[in-house]
Amino acid sequence: MGARPMAPLALLMLAACIPQTGGGYRDSGYDRPAPRQDRHSQPQSQQDGWERPALGNEQDVRRLPAPPPAWQARKVQADSRVVAGTSYTVQPGDSLRSISMKTGAGSEAIARANNIPSPFVIRVGQKLTIPGGRYHLVRDGETGIAIAIAYGVDWSRIIAVNDLEEPYILRTGQRLLIPDTASPSGRPETIEQRAARFHLDLGVDDIVTGGQPAIAEKAKPAQPTASSARVLSPTTPVAAPARLAGGFQWPLKGTVIRRFGPGASGERNDGIKIAAPLDTPVLAAADGVVAYVGSDIPALGGLVILRHGDGWTTVYGHAGQLLVQRGQAVKKGQMIALSGNSGFADRPELHFEIRQGRSPVDPLPRLPAR
Numbered sequence: 001m002g003a004r005p006m007a008p009l010a011l012l013m014l015a016a017c018i019p020q021t022g023g024g025y026r027d028s029g030y031d032r033p034a035p036r037q038d039r040h041s042q043p044q045s046q047q048d049g050w051e052r053p054a055l056g057n058e059q060d061v062r063r064l065p066a067p068p069p070a071w072q073a074r075k076v077q078a079d080s081r082v083v084a085g086t087s088y089t090v091q092p093g094d095s096l097r098s099i100s101m102k103t104g105a106g107s108e109a110i111a112r113a114n115n116i117p118s119p120f121v122i123r124v125g126q127k128l129t130i131p132g133g134r135y136h137l138v139r140d141g142e143t144g145i146a147i148a149i150a151y152g153v154d155w156s157r158i159i160a161v162n163d164l165e166e167p168y169i170l171r172t173g174q175r176l177l178i179p180d181t182a183s184p185s186g187r188p189e190t191i192e193q194r195a196a197r198f199h200l201d202l203g204v205d206d207i208v209t210g211g212q213p214a215i216a217e218k219a220k221p222a223q224p225t226a227s228s229a230r231v232l233s234p235t236t237p238v239a240a241p242a243r244l245a246g247g248f249q250w251p252l253k254g255t256v257i258r259r260f261g262p263g264a265s266g267e268r269n270d271g272i273k274i275a276a277p278l279d280t281p282v283l284a285a286a287d288g289v290v291a292y293v294g295s296d297i298p299a300l301g302g303l304v305i306l307r308h309g310d311g312w313t314t315v316y317g318h319a320g321q322l323l324v325q326r327g328q329a330v331k332k333g334q335m336i337a338l339s340g341n342s343g344f345a346d347r348p349e350l351h352f353e354i355r356q357g358r359s360p361v362d363p364l365p366r367l368p369a370r
Contacts, residue, residue, distance in 0.1 A: 061295050061302035061342045063322035066231055069294060070213040071145035073234040078136075078150040078191045080178055085132030090122050103130050106175035112163060135175040141235030144170065144210025145200070151178050151191060152198030155210040166311050166357065169221065169237055170214035204270070204315055205358055207292050207305060212237050224289045224329035231325060238327040240289055241309035248285040248366050249332055251316060251352050252276050252339060260362040270360035271315060271353030278320060278348045282337040284330040285314045285354070285367075293322050300351055301342025306330065317351035318343050 067073060083104040090099070096116070100107035111120055113131040122128070136147060144164075148155035158164075161179045170176075181194060200206070213235045215221060221239040222232060232238065254276030262268050288306035291313070295302055300317030304324060307313050320340020330336055341348045354363045 061320060061322065061340065063293065063295075063302070064228060064231075064325055066293070066325060067234045069211065069292070069296060070141065070234040071143045071149070071211065074141040074143065074146060074213065076136075076139075076142050076146040076150035078195060080134045080136045080151070080191070082134050083130070083132050086130045088128045088130050090124050090126040090128065092124050094122065094124075096120050096122065099128065099130075100175055104135055104175070105130050105133070106135055106162070106177055108162065109133070109135075109175070109177055131177075134178045134180070136178055138170045138172060138174040138176060138214050140172045140216060141213045142170065143213055144168070145202070145206055147176065147178075148206075148210065149198070149200055150195060152194035152196075153179055153181055154200070155206050157181075159209060164209070167212070167240055168209040169212045172214050172216045174214070202297055204297065204300075204305065204353065204355070204360075207296070208307075208313055208355065209358060211292055222327055224327055226329050228323070228325045228328055230327065232327045236327070238289060238291070240291070240307040241287070243309040244312045245287045245309070246332065247368075248314070248354060248363070249283070250367055250370065251285045251314070252280055252282050252350050254280065254339075254350065256364075257349065260360075260364065271317075271351055272363050274350045274352060276339045276348060276350060278338075278340060280339040280348075280350075281335045282316050282319060282339055282350055284332055284334045284336050285352075286312070286332050288314070288330055290324045290326050290328045290330065290336075293324055293326055295342070297343075299344045301345065302337065302340055303343075304336050306336075311357045313353075313355040315351070315353035315355065317353075318345040318349055320348075 081104045086103070088099060088103060096107040096110055099110060109131050110116075110128060113129045116122065136151070138147075144155045144158065148158060157179050158176060161177050215237045221237040223239055252274055254274040256272055257275045258269055258273035260269060260272055282304075284306060286308045288308040290304065291307045292303065292305040297303055297317075302317070302319030302322050304316045304319065304322060305313060316337055318340055319337035320342060321338040323338070324330060324336045339348055339350050345351075352363055353360050354366055355361065
C-alpha cells in the first residue's frame with residue numbers, strides 16, 4: 001500500500017525536527033521537535049525524513065536518512081598472506097614501502113623490528129629483519145572493525161600488535177599484522193572457521209579506533225560541514241579537529257543518577273547517567289565533528305560520538321532522536337539529539353562519556369560546577 005501524502009501539519013512538525021545550521025539550544029525560543037511516537041505504535045513512513053534502524057529489540061530511535069556504517073557497507077575478504085621471517089639487504093632505490101611490497105610484510109612492522117624511527121631512513125647494504133606473520137593488505141574503504149570480523153580477532157588486539165595510534169585512519173596499501181588466535185579446543189582451525197565462531201561485541205572504543213574507512217596514501221579526508229543535509233558515502237573518511245577548542249559543558253539539563261566507575265554490583269560505568277524527561281535537548285559538550293551516529297551498540301541505543309581534537313571524544317547514548325550526520329561540524333551547545341530510553345535504559349536518561357585517547361575519564365571534574 002502506498003504512503004499517503006503528508007498533510008501540511010505533518011510537514012510543519014517535520015520542519016521542527018531538523019536543527020538549523022550552526023544552531024544551538026536556548027532555554028527559550030527554540031523549536032522543539034515533534035514528540036516521539038509511542039514505542040509500540042506503527043513506524044512512520046520514511047517520507048517524513050527519518051529512518052528507523054532495525055535493532056532487533058524494537059527500539060524506537062529516529063534519525064536522518066543515512067547509509068549503513070562503513071564496516072557493514074564495505075566487507076573485507078580474509079585473503080591475508082603468510083610471510084616467513086627472514087632477512088633482507090637494502091638495495092639502491094629501496095624504501096621501506098618497496099621492501100614491504102617485495103616481502104609481503106608491513107612497512108611499519110619492518111621499521112619496528114629494526115628500530116628505525118621516523119622519517120624511516122635506510123641505507124644501501126643495511127641488513128633488515130623481516131618479521132614473519134600473517135599480513136592483510138588494506139583496500140580502499142576498509143575499516144578496522146570489518147577486518148577484525150573477517151579474521152575473527154578483536155580489533156583491540158590488531159591495534160596492539162600493529163602499534164596503531166591516533167587518528168586510527170588506515171591507509172590503502174598498508175599491511176596489517178593479524179595476530180593468531182587459538183581455538184577453544186586447542187586444535188588448528190582455518191580463518192573461515194575462526195571467523196564463523198567469532199562474535200564482535202561492538203563497543204565505543206571499536207567505533208572510535210576502527211570505524212573510519214581506509215584512505216589512499218595521498219588523498220585527504222572530507223572536511224566537515226555545518227549542514228546536516230550532506231550525506232557522505234560510508235567509505236569516505238572524515239577529518240577530525242586538530243585541537244580541542246575550550247572546555248566542556250553539560251550535555252543536557254537533568255540529574256546525575258549514576259557516576260563514573262564501578263557500580264554496586266561491580267560493573268563499570270565508562271561515563272555518567274543523567275536522568276531527564278523524554279525529548280530533552282542533548283547538546284554538544286564542545287565544538288567537534290560527528291564521528292558516528294546510529295544504533296549499532298545495543299546497550300546504548302541511539303548514539304552520537306563526537307571528536308574534538310587532541311584525542312578527546314564525547315559519547316551520547318540512549319537517545320530517542322538523532323539530529324546530526326556523520327561528518328557534520330557542530331558547535332558547543334548545539335542540539336545533536338533528543339533524550340530517550342533506548343538501549344538498555346529503564347528510564348529516560350542520557351549516557352555521557354568523555355574519552356582521552358582510548359581511555360574513558362570521569363566527566364564530572366571536567367564539567368562546570370552546578
